[in-house]
Amino acid sequence: MSLYIPPKLTYEDLLDFPADGKRYEIIGGELFVAASPSVAHQRLLLRIYHAFFQILQIPGWGEIFLAPLDVKLSESDVVEPDLIAIRSDNRVIIQKTHISGVPNILLEVISFHNRRHDEATKRTLYASFGIPEYWLADSVNPGIRGLTLRDGVYHEIPPESDGRIRSVVAPDLILDPAVMLDNLDF
DSSP states (O other): OOOOOOOOOOHHHHTTSOOSSOEEEEETTEEEEEOOOOHHHHHHHHHHHHHHIIIIITTTSEEEEESSOOEEEETTEEEOOSEEEEEGGGGGGBOSSSEESOOSEEEEEEOTTTHHIIIIIIHHHHHHTTOSEEEEEETTTTEEEEEEEETTEEEEOOOOTTSOEEOSSSTTOEEOHHHHHTTOOO
């Protein structure tokens, strides 16, 4: 009796999946599928995008992208973060159809169906590829955390005395969780 070991999925396999509104990602060659995000998720993401865009992209720090956009970390590790920030000196990773390499900042908005995936699976993956900063914004249990990579491990960025959180990678970027999380629901 022989044991069948399925092959690892690759970026090329991902390109064959349907454009059906679901989010397809491959981590370690394994497929992960998520449903479309909620209204609260989208509201929070747009508020955060606006802050990132105003503070970073307009002054020329780099470029900010929103999902859906694939980030190819390797042939068998392709993710679709909610927000991607790439410094101007790192633009070589921007391709016509996707990002190929390590962005400077990634952000995920946590929804009820993706908490474990974002807080554990992606956190481990992003640290293993050396992504300098990873932000988690929670639309279910409202909160925002910034994580900075030191010695291969993410450490939470401590809030300032007024509760705002300042990016380590882009010090001009300061998010105020109270403003971002205010009135997300109807």
